[in-house]
Structures are given as C-alpha cells and as structure tokens.
Amino acid sequence: MTQPVQILMCAPHHYEVDYVINPWMEGNIHRSSRDRAEEQWHQLYEILKEHATVELVEPHPGWPDMVFTANAGLVLGDTVVLSRFFHPERQGEEPYFEQWFADQGFTVKTLPKSLPFEGAGDALLDRAGELLWAGYGFRTELDAHPYLAQWLDVEVLSLRLIDRRFYHLDTCFCPLTDGYLLYYPPAFDTYSNHLIERRVPADKRIVVDEVDAVNFACNAVNIDHTIVLNQASDQLKKTLVARGFQVVETPLTEFLKAGGAAKCLTLRVTEPRQASPRATAIQNRIVHFEGHLLDSGLVNRALDTIVAGGGSFQVLNFTLGEQRQDVSTAEVKVSAPDAAVIEDILGQLVDLGAVVQSEDTADAHLEAIVQAGVAPDDFYVTAIYPTEISVDGRWIPVQAQRMDAAIAVTQTADGPVACCKLLRDLQVGESVVVGSEGIRTRRKDTSLKPRSSEEFSFMGAGVSSERRVELVVEQIAWDLRRIRDQGGKAVVTAGPVVIHTGGSEHLQTLIRGGYIHGLLGGNAIAVHDIEQALMGTSLGMDMQRGVSVHGGHRHHLKAINTIRRCGSIAQAVEQGVLQSGVMYECVKHNVPFSLAGSIRDDGPLPDTQMDLLQAQADYARLIEGADLVLMLSTMLHSIGVGNMTPAGVKMVCVDINPAVVTKLSDRGSLESIGVVTDVGLFLSLLVNQLNKLTGEYAAPV
Numbered sequence: 001m002t003q004p005v006q007i008l009m010c011a012p013h014h015y016e017v018d019y020v021i022n023p024w025m026e027g028n029i030h031r032s033s034r035d036r037a038e039e040q041w042h043q044l045y046e047i048l049k050e051h052a053t054v055e056l057v058e059p060h061p062g063w064p065d066m067v068f069t070a071n072a073g074l075v076l077g078d079t080v081v082l083s084r085f086f087h088p089e090r091q092g093e094e095p096y097f098e099q100w101f102a103d104q105g106f107t108v109k110t111l112p113k114s115l116p117f118e119g120a121g122d123a124l125l126d127r128a129g130e131l132l133w134a135g136y137g138f139r140t141e142l143d144a145h146p147y148l149a150q151w152l153d154v155e156v157l158s159l160r161l162i163d164r165r166f167y168h169l170d171t172c173f174c175p176l177t178d179g180y181l182l183y184y185p186p187a188f189d190t191y192s193n194h195l196i197e198r199r200v201p202a203d204k205r206i207v208v209d210e211v212d213a214v215n216f217a218c219n220a221v222n223i224d225h226t227i228v229l230n231q232a233s234d235q236l237k238k239t240l241v242a243r244g245f246q247v248v249e250t251p252l253t254e255f256l257k258a259g260g261a262a263k264c265l266t267l268r269v270t271e272p273r274q275a276s277p278r279a280t281a282i283q284n285r286i287v288h289f290e291g292h293l294l295d296s297g298l299v300n301r302a303l304d305t306i307v308a309g310g311g312s313f314q315v316l317n318f319t320l321g322e323q324r325q326d327v328s329t330a331e332v333k334v335s336a337p338d339a340a341v342i343e344d345i346l347g348q349l350v351d352l353g354a355v356v357q358s359e360d361t362a363d364a365h366l367e368a369i370v371q372a373g374v375a376p377d378d379f380y381v382t383a384i385y386p387t388e389i390s391v392d393g394r395w396i397p398v399q400a401q402r403m404d405a406a407i408a409v410t411q412t413a414d415g416p417v418a419c420c421k422l423l424r425d426l427q428v429g430e431s432v433v434v435g436s437e438g439i440r441t442r443r444k445d446t447s448l449k450p451r452s453s454e455e456f457s458f459m460g461a462g463v464s465s466e467r468r469v470e471l472v473v474e475q476i477a478w479d480l481r482r483i484r485d486q487g488g489k490a491v492v493t494a495g496p497v498v499i500h501t502g503g504s505e506h507l508q509t510l511i512r513g514g515y516i517h518g519l520l521g522g523n524a525i526a527v528h529d530i531e532q533a534l535m536g537t538s539l540g541m542d543m544q545r546g547v548s549v550h551g552g553h554r555h556h557l558k559a560i561n562t563i564r565r566c567g568s569i570a571q572a573v574e575q576g577v578l579q580s581g582v583m584y585e586c587v588k589h590n591v592p593f594s595l596a597g598s599i600r601d602d603g604p605l606p607d608t609q610m611d612l613l614q615a616q617a618d619y620a621r622l623i624e625g626a627d628l629v630l631m632l633s634t635m636l637h638s639i640g641v642g643n644m645t646p647a648g649v650k651m652v653c654v655d656i657n658p659a660v661v662t663k664l665s666d667r668g669s670l671e672s673i674g675v676v677t678d679v680g681l682f683l684s685l686l687v688n689q690l691n692k693l694t695g696e697y698a699a700p701v
C-alpha cells in the first residue's frame, strides 16, 4: 500500500431504530440494543484500526443514523461531494458532516437542492481508482451522477437498483483489490447487469447468492487484501480466500436492523486520485406534453414509463388548465444512463403523445435505407395512434397507420409523403424516420384510462355479470346496425371454437343479414364449418347430440378432400356440393374471406394461403377501412389483425380465456372492448338483440 488508509466512523452513542426508511427497519423500531450496538461497533473499530487510521466524527442526539458515515459524502482526492439525503429523517446530519469535512480542509461540493445523493453509500470507486460506480433508483437521483463526473473528474458508470432491500449500492456491490467485484446481480436491472459484465471480466466477478446478500456480505470494508464483513457463507469465504483475500467476520446484527453493516459504518476519506478521463454516458432530453394531462392520467403514465425504463426525470414546467376543458402543458427533462436506454424511453413517450425537443431542429431525423428490407438500428417503431412527423418545418400525417412498422418518407411532386411500412417492404433509396424527434402521436385523451373496467367476465369463474355482457352486446348490436346501414365495414376474425360452441348458425345469420363485410381466419374454421355442413360433425363431434362419433376424426380429412376435389370452396358451392355453413354464406353473399395457413394445418383447403407474407397482405386488404373488428376466439389471427389496425377502429374481442381477452384488448386504445364469455353464447345474444332492434330501428332506405 502506497498511502495509509484513513477511515471515518461515528460512535453509536445515539444510535437507535427510530423510524422506517428502508425495509430492514420495518418492525425494528426501538428493537436494537444500545449496549450490543456499542460492543459490535467497537469490535469493528478495533479490527479496522489494525489496517487503517480511523477518524471519528462526533455523534449528535436526534440523528440516530449518523453512525452510517458512508452516507456523509463521497471523497476523491481532496474533494468531497456532500450528501443530500433523500429522506428528511436524515437531512439533519448534513451540516455535521459538512463541518467535519471543512475542518479537515476538504473542498466541499454541494449539489443543488432536491437532487438526492447519498454519498459513498451509492458511489463506489473501483479499487484502482479509475472509475466510479454510481447507484440510483432509491436514494440517489440519476441526475446527480454527472455532477460527480465533473467535480471528481472521473468516469461514472450508473447502475440502477431495483430491489428495495438493496436500496444503497454498497448493500449489494463491492469493488475489491486486484479488480475483483463482489456483488449480487438480481439487485440490478438488466441494463446494469450488462454494463457490469462489459466492464468487469468474468473471472473477476464474484457473485454472491441471496443468503449472503441478505447477510450483507457485499457490505464489506476492503483494505488491501483484507475484507471485513458481518458474515459470509463458507462457500463465499472459500472463494475469496482462493482469490488471495483474508476474510474477517465481525457480527453487526444490531446495525442490520437499520439496514446497514460494515461498509455503511465507514467512509474512506483517503481515495487517491488517479488520472482518468472525465466522462459519463448519461443522456438527457426535454419532452413536451399537452392535453388533459391530469384527467387522462397521462403525466403519471409518462413518469412511470421513464422510471420503469431505467431513466429518471425532472418536471421543469407544469401549467395546469384552469377549467375542465382547458389543456395543460408539461415540460419534463428525461435522463438515462446511456443513448440506447434514452431512445427506448423516448420512443414510448412519443407513443403516449410526448413531443421530443431537440437542440438544432424540430424536424424528424431521416436515414436512408441501404439494404432492402432492413432499417437503421434506431428506426422509430410505430404505434396504432394517428401519427405526424415534422418535415421541413411542417407536420405531415403518416399514412396507413399500423403498429410495428417503420415510417418511410418519399419525395413526390406534391411534397414529402410519409407512410407506415413493414421492414420487409423497405426499399433501398427510401428514407425512414430514426430516433424520436419531430414525431407526434394523437390519441384520444380518454384512451389512457385503465382497461380493466372494460373487460367483462361472463362465464369465467369468480365474478360473472350477465347484465354487463348484455350491455356490451346491446352496444355491439347497435354499432353493427349503424355500420351496415351507413355503408360501413365490419370484419370478423373467427376461430374453430365458433363452430364447436354452436355459434355457426348465428354467424351465418349475421352474414345473411349483411352485417359482416369480411371474414378472417385460418384453415381450421373453414374445415370445421365444412365438416359440419357435409357430415354434421365438427372434428368428429356430433354437433346435434354433443357426442363424439366413432371414427369421426376421419370426417375432418374427408371434408378437406371433398373441397380439394371441387377446386375451391366457391366451386364447391357452385357445384352444389357445399350447401350450408359459414363459408357457404360467405360465398353466397359475396363476403370476401382470407384463410391464413399455419404449420399445424391439415390439408390444407385449396383456399388456405400457405404463403404467410401473402396471407398478411390479404388480411391487410380486407381490414382496410374497417369500422369494427369482431374477434371471435382466435388469439393468433386476432393478434395479427390487431397489429395491422390503426387506433380508432373499434375492436371487440370475445374469448372464454381472460388472458386472451386481456392480451388483445390491451392496446391502450379506448376503442377496444374485451368480453370474457363463451363465443357461441355471445353470438346468440347478439343475433337476438339484432332481431329485437329490427322492429325499433328504422334503417334509412
């Protein structure tokens, strides 16, 4: 060791668990023993004195957590960045620590008010002194990290803590001599784990298990090759010894009750400065929101999105509309540990309706396609909401809105045109929007309201509310009438369950009644329907009697075979072979249908499109201009349809499985309604209701 190590401690004369500011303190108020705390602290003090000089700061009554000197500040060279405690319970410690540092001649840096940072508890230098690992998520704000980089002239790597038990970085992360790192990976988010893995070679990472982690094994004081800690498993001790360390255990159970152990009780005040570049990858951007921000819950959603995505925020401005109809505006600064993370967050914020501000231009950034069917890495992924992009200072609408596409921009004689395009359709020479600037989406304000209130359970276990299903059916019947009579378009996606559950005759009634203008499904619905029409069974089940017919499964293939002989479903109808059923009605009433193939298809029917790209294109064509999509018990085809459908198209999803309904109606769009019920029953209710309406509703002629 070149320089003697100096450590700051604070005697536990006023130590107590007086309040709860971390999960360890829960249930421990006034449960610690002062005598035992004194004894444990002294033992630690004596051990450390063998390896370092220990300085003391005077404890003060009323500030029981002052023993945890790690949180006094962060020292590098002769500079200290003072802590700004997150919880008021500890803020009173700040002046005492500040005084101590000033008395020792440190240059004291203080962060702006309300920018929390909890010192060496959340910032750990690697033992070579070349870089600083800084935590955020519970006590320290990400925006404090750039100050550390600047004031201490050190590279800062930000790590996000996600487990409340490990609220300070030093509770789960401990850089050791010779480049080793002792840590508990589950305490960090995925991004942070990747960062650690990128920066610390695998043979230097010493991972502790949960038992060691909750015994505060990572909260260790490392001086040269000695590691002082509360307790470690034999396995961990063996690992450390094999790496050349000597492990000293000293019980600190009284301090665990407040959420701290060896490292928390110390602050290293001699951290030699190493020449190193000052850098931080932290990015920040300003985003604007406008609308009924409070009523719609948009601000909450946006701020949650930022935090859940690994970023942090600062609300710079918030102007609240005075009356109910007035809009509010907000300006929020978003920070994230690096460019990839911030782009991810910004993309989601744009979907919520935010406009991202850039320094130089308000326009969307465009990048040329250089390989057909492949977009640049940071291409903007579209959502279902009406979208506009700014080109040459003007907002232009994006055409063919759908989700999961790129926005391609082409120059025409009438100016630039923007259009949603699937990756596979991108052409060399075209440009697509990258990043998240100069893009805005418009969603109905209420479209953010939670979905759960619109999902109705009927036959599902637990709460079943028949009346609520009837209410939805009434509404859908009303919509179907209106759409038909106004020359609109209603499309159905249907799975074979429609046939099994006896829904076929009702679906036929709807087709005959002119309510349906397109049918989307797979091979199965058509085969089941045709089998029923030809043989009275559906996958071998007698639909009249509800029993399986001996050898009935052959019916399935025979039905396919019959249609194959005819050439197509339409030809089977024409030849008089197929005389009833859903497919028959489609042919008879010129309702276009598309059957998308899959790996498990029997046959298939000649009409089934086994080229999936072509099937997707057929679906898209049939959906175009739809006002309503009725999704009947087919998750796969309905999800496919959902991806192609812009917001504003009403989607009604009916399935007996609540998980399917939730998945499908969870598009954050006001227009989707989920109904958990038996689909056959639903269709019969719907037809009944439409029949009732016939007398009362005079259709325009």
Ligand code: ARG
Binding pocket: 021, 022, 065, 068, 070, 071, 090, 120, 121, 122, 168, 170, 171, 258, 259, 260, 261, 263, 264
């Ligand atoms: N009760 C203290 C708090 O919650 C414990 C601090 C532990 N210090 C540490 N560096 N982890 O703030």
